[in-house]
Amino acid sequence: MSARDPLDAVVVGGGVIGLSIGWRAACSGLAVAVIDPTPGHGSTWAAAGMLGPVGEAHFGEDRLALLNVAAARQWPAFARDLEEASNRAIGYVASGTVLAAMDASDRRVIDDVLTFQTDLGLSPRRLSSRECRELEPLLSPGVVGGAEFPDDHQVDNRLIVDALLAASDRSGVTVIIDEVSAVNSKDGRVTGVTLRNGGTLDSGAVVVAAGCWSGGLGGLPHQVIPPVRPVKGLTLRVRASKGTPVLTRIVRGLVHGKSCYLVPREDGTVVIGATMEEKGFDLTVQVGSVHDLLRDARAVIPAIDEYELIETTTGLRPGSPDNAPLIGRTSMEGLFMATGHYRNGILLAPVTADAVVSLLDGKGVSDVIGSFGPDRFDSQQVGPPSGPVGVGT
Ligand SMILES: Cc1cc2nc3c(=O)[nH]c(=O)nc-3n(C[C@H](O)[C@H](O)[C@H](O)COP(=O)(O)OP(=O)(O)OC[C@H]3O[C@@H](n4cnc5c(N)ncnc54)[C@H](O)[C@@H]3O)c2cc1C
Structure with a gap:
């Protein structure tokens, strides 16, 4: 040894x-x-x-x-x-994160969470739909409001x-x-x-x-x-093709009650996540999970339609x-x-x-x-x- x-x-x-x-x-x-x-x-x-x-x-x-x-x-x-x-x-x-709501009910959920976070001494900032899109121009016009998490x-x-x-x-x-x-x-x-x-x-x-x-x-x-137990999660990796607009910061979305996020890397890759499933040690990439994740991510950032899908990965969070x-x-x-x-x-x-x-x-x-x-x-x-x-x- x-x-x-x-x-x-x-x-x-x-x-x-x-x-x-x-x-x-x-x-x-x-x-x-x-x-x-x-x-x-x-x-x-x-x-x-x-x-x-x-x-x-x-x-x-x-x-x-x-x-x-x-x-x-x-x-x-x-x-x-x-x-x-x-x-x-x-x-x-350290580019910060924007959280976007896609309907009035999502907006209410976000408002409740922001109140809780503020009570904890954290510093989220409430945003109108216009402010969300000023912060991240690729956000869908359908965004009804949200928040910024600069930290x-x-x-x-x-x-x-x-x-x-x-x-x-x-x-x-x-x-x-x-x-x-x-x-x-x-x-x-x-x-x-x-x-x-x-x-x-x-x-x-x-x-x-x-x-x-x-x-x-x-x-x-x-x-x-x-x-501890495994909690399965799926992430997708997509890449902007040449000339396609790129995200400027992390985007979290709440889409009719379901969460997703898009994390842009400096090399043009965007990580899209994530599912949460209690399936033991199973690591299968399921078509339905990929579909649901892409559907929600596209609702928040329609421009990803033009991106290349380069990877699907599952992992097991230690819950x-x-x-x-x-x-x-x-x-x-x-x-x-x-x-x-x-x-x-x-x-x-x-x-x-x-x-x-x-x-x-x-x-x-x-x-x-x-x-x-x-x-x-x-x-x-x-x-x-x-x-x-x-x-x-
Ligand atoms: C889809 C997804 C998205 C996530 N996104 C985020 C995020 O954005 N931010 C964040 O903070 N966290 C995120 N997480 C959570 C984060 O990935 C985990 O909390 C973290 O990686 C746990 O690290 P770990 O070293 O404990 O476990 P692991 O990375 O799982 O490492 C455990 C290691 O132990 C080894 N091992 C197992 N058994 C043995 C053995 N008997 N002998 C020797 N080695 C052994 C394995 O080979 C493995 O390499 C995400 C997780 C998933 C699945």
Whole structure:
């Protein structure tokens, strides 16, 4: 095994969460290995890369909304550090987001959400239909009003994977292309992991960051198995052909009660998303889902009719019973969770990585993240989450 043995920490899973933890841990001087059979190709690959603390603030999720705001504040510095450490661009763009309603009922829903967001101390701005189109000229003339979220930005989730892998390499993280079959322990304390190929790694700490697969890891005692489940999502990638007008900012639409979004990248690609389906680990791209998504996106931005459809991708969000992540120590000594990031794992990566590294260093975490410890589910029956209805990243 090429990893420094024994390690200070093994991270199980190399999505945006595991790779961010690995890189930040190495920066703080820890000997760390990240293990994943296909790094960056889980939910992280399918995502749209929105960093949307305001657009993602939903009824009943007040604490999560505040965590999302804290996470968004960390992004500019994280993006700068990562670009410098990797010598790669990650497409962080602070262009803001416009939310558009397509009928009076959609408008009323948006008005209610804006009141809730404003009560939380967030800063959405109500817009008339004319103001919406001034902000984004490609919006349909059928838009009846909406809102602007100036603080909701974006990053290219696929460029982040490349950058995290490069930064990890440069900072001494050992990335192992394999699967962890079991977490090993002795006398209630973590001792390392066993790999699918039969090898073992000794480590004083193990961080479970295996997204929606975290609950299936071998060797975890019943009481620390994280209650995460896959929530399927479809994104489409389309591209403006030469001479076709391009979007200037992220557009979210509410179309007769259904949500969609369009996220324009600097290279002319637009990511359209997303469906939310409880279908276990199924990753099939279904014709009906593609149709519904395109129908709603076309209603908001008719110009995409002229775009080329270049990709359909499904991914599995790591959902949790309260739609919030599980970040922190478990009751098994040396075992940490960093999973369940559901709709906002790209947004939450910096704040999660810093919290986990702080815990690995034997320090504490801030109050805003402290309440998302995995122990909050210890005595609960796990059931499906309640919402939000029809809205998804
Ligand atoms: C359609 C869609 C759109 C989204 N849009 C956004 C968005 O705009 N903004 C946002 O913030 N979030 C968004 N998300 C959510 C975001 O993608 C996730 O929250 C985030 O990627 C979770 O990261 P992760 O590293 O925990 O999981 P993943 O990216 O799924 O990574 C988990 C990794 O663990 C590995 N693994 C599994 N089992 C093992 C094992 N036994 N051993 C080793 N490795 C293992 C897998 O191979 C995988 O690479 C979206 C998600 C979807 C599906």
